[in-house]
Amino acid sequence: MSEFQSQGRPPQLDGQAISHHSSSIDNTLLTKALADALNNATVESRRKRRWNIFFRIIFLLIFILIVLGFIGAKGLSSSGIQMDEQGNIIxxxxxxxxxxxxxxxxxxxxxxxVINGIQRAYKDPNVAGIVxxxxxxxxxxxxxxxxYDEINRLRSLQPDKPIVSVIEDIGASGAYYIAAxxxxxxxxKASLVGSIGVTAASFGFTGLIEKVGIERRLYTSGEHKAFLDPFSPQNAIETAFWEEVLTGVHxxxxxxxxxxxxxxxxVRDNPDLYSGLIWNGEQALEIGLIDGLGSTATIAREEFQAPFLVNFTVKDDPFEKMMKELGMGVVSGVKAAFPEVEWR
Structure with a gap:
C-alpha cells in the first residue's frame, strides 16, 4: 500500500499538471474558434465578391444596351429613316x-x-418643306x-423645296434678318416682329474716376485707337465716325x-418701318413684314401637306452636354474689347 493509502487520505493531484491540461483545452477551443471565424469570414467574403461581380456584370450589360440603343437610334436617324409613335416608317x-x-x-x-441643320434638311429627299x-x-x-446668305444659296440650288419661317414669341432684329x-x-397674332435697326451700347466713367481721384493713363500708337474707351471723354469726330459705321450696318x-x-x-405708308420699332403679328401682317398668321404645325399640315415633324436642329453631344452641366466645360474664346454690335 502506498503512503497515502496507509494514512487514509485521498491522493493529491499535481497543480502543474492540472494547469497544463486546462491550458491545452483552452488553446484547442481558441484555435477552433479562430478557424471557424476565419472560415466564416472567407465564405462571407467570397459571397460578397460573387454578388459584386454579379451586379457589375448586370450594370455592364445595362450600360451596353443603353449605348447600343443610343447608337441604333442615332444610326436610324442619320440614315434618313423616320418612324412615328406606332413604329411606322414615314x-x-x-x-x-x-x-x-x-x-x-x-x-x-x-x-x-443653324446652317448645319438647314443643309441636312435640304439633303434629305423625304423632306417636303423646311420650317x-x-x-x-x-x-x-x-x-x-x-x-441669310446660305439660305439664299440653297434656295437657288433647290428651288422646289420650300423653306419658310415661323415666328413664335419674338422674331426681331437679327432673327428677322434671317427670316427675310x-x-x-x-x-x-401676338408675336413680336421687326426691330430693324442697329445698336452698340457702352458706358462712360470719366466723371466717376474724377470724383474718386483716379488718374487715367492710356498709351496708344494711333490717334483714334482708343476711341471706344469708356474711361476717356467722348470726341465729336470719333462719335460721328462710329455713327457712320452703325449706319452702314443698318x-x-x-x-x-x-x-x-x-x-x-x-414702306411708303410706314415711314417708321426701319426705325427699330417692333410690332405684333397682326400689325406686322398689315405692314408686310409677314405673309400670314400660323404655327409650325399649321404650315406643315396645310402648306406642305406633311404634318409629321422631324427636328433637324443640331444638338449638343450628350456626353459633352453632361460635362458642361457638371461645370467642366472649357471657355473657348475671350470677348473683344469693342462693344458688341447687334441688330436692334
Missing part, C-alpha cells in the same frame, strides 16, 4: 430647324448650328448674315430685308 415629313435665343458664335443659335422655328430677339449681324431670306414668314440690314421681302413690304 417617307414624307416637314423638317424643323430651331433658331432660339441669342444669335451669336458658340450659342445654340450660332450660324454654324425655321424662330424665337429670338436677335444678336450678331455677322452670324445672321451667314445664315425664306420664301414666306408666318407668326402668331443700311446692309435694310437692303437684305428689301431683297428678301420685295414688294410685300409697305
Amino acid at each position: 417617307t414624307r415629313y416637314t423638317a424643323v430647324v430651331d433658331v432660339k435665343g441669342m444669335i451669336a458664335d458658340n450659342s445654340e443659335a450660332s450660324a454654324a448650328r 425655321l422655328r424662330i424665337n429670338s430677339g436677335g444678336g450678331s449681324p455677322v452670324q445672321s448674315g451667314y445664315v 431670306a425664306t420664301d414666306n414668314i408666318y407668326a402668331d 443700311d446692309q440690314f435694310i437692303d437684305a430685308v428689301e431683297k428678301g421681302r420685295g414688294k410685300r413690304l409697305n
Whole structure:
C-alpha cells in the first residue's frame, strides 16, 4: 500500500499538471474558434465578391444596351429613316430647324448650328418643306448674315423645296434678318416682329474716376485707337465716325430685308418701318413684314401637306452636354474689347 493509502487520505493531484491540461483545452477551443471565424469570414467574403461581380456584370450589360440603343437610334436617324409613335416608317415629313435665343458664335443659335441643320434638311429627299422655328430677339449681324446668305444659296440650288419661317414669341432684329431670306414668314397674332435697326451700347466713367481721384493713363500708337474707351471723354469726330459705321450696318440690314421681302413690304405708308420699332403679328401682317398668321404645325399640315415633324436642329453631344452641366466645360474664346454690335 502506498503512503497515502496507509494514512487514509485521498491522493493529491499535481497543480502543474492540472494547469497544463486546462491550458491545452483552452488553446484547442481558441484555435477552433479562430478557424471557424476565419472560415466564416472567407465564405462571407467570397459571397460578397460573387454578388459584386454579379451586379457589375448586370450594370455592364445595362450600360451596353443603353449605348447600343443610343447608337441604333442615332444610326436610324442619320440614315434618313423616320418612324412615328406606332413604329411606322414615314417617307414624307416637314423638317424643323430651331433658331432660339441669342444669335451669336458658340450659342445654340450660332450660324454654324443653324446652317448645319438647314443643309441636312435640304439633303434629305423625304423632306417636303423646311420650317425655321424662330424665337429670338436677335444678336450678331455677322452670324445672321451667314445664315441669310446660305439660305439664299440653297434656295437657288433647290428651288422646289420650300423653306419658310415661323415666328413664335419674338422674331426681331437679327432673327428677322434671317427670316427675310425664306420664301414666306408666318407668326402668331401676338408675336413680336421687326426691330430693324442697329445698336452698340457702352458706358462712360470719366466723371466717376474724377470724383474718386483716379488718374487715367492710356498709351496708344494711333490717334483714334482708343476711341471706344469708356474711361476717356467722348470726341465729336470719333462719335460721328462710329455713327457712320452703325449706319452702314443698318443700311446692309435694310437692303437684305428689301431683297428678301420685295414688294410685300409697305414702306411708303410706314415711314417708321426701319426705325427699330417692333410690332405684333397682326400689325406686322398689315405692314408686310409677314405673309400670314400660323404655327409650325399649321404650315406643315396645310402648306406642305406633311404634318409629321422631324427636328433637324443640331444638338449638343450628350456626353459633352453632361460635362458642361457638371461645370467642366472649357471657355473657348475671350470677348473683344469693342462693344458688341447687334441688330436692334
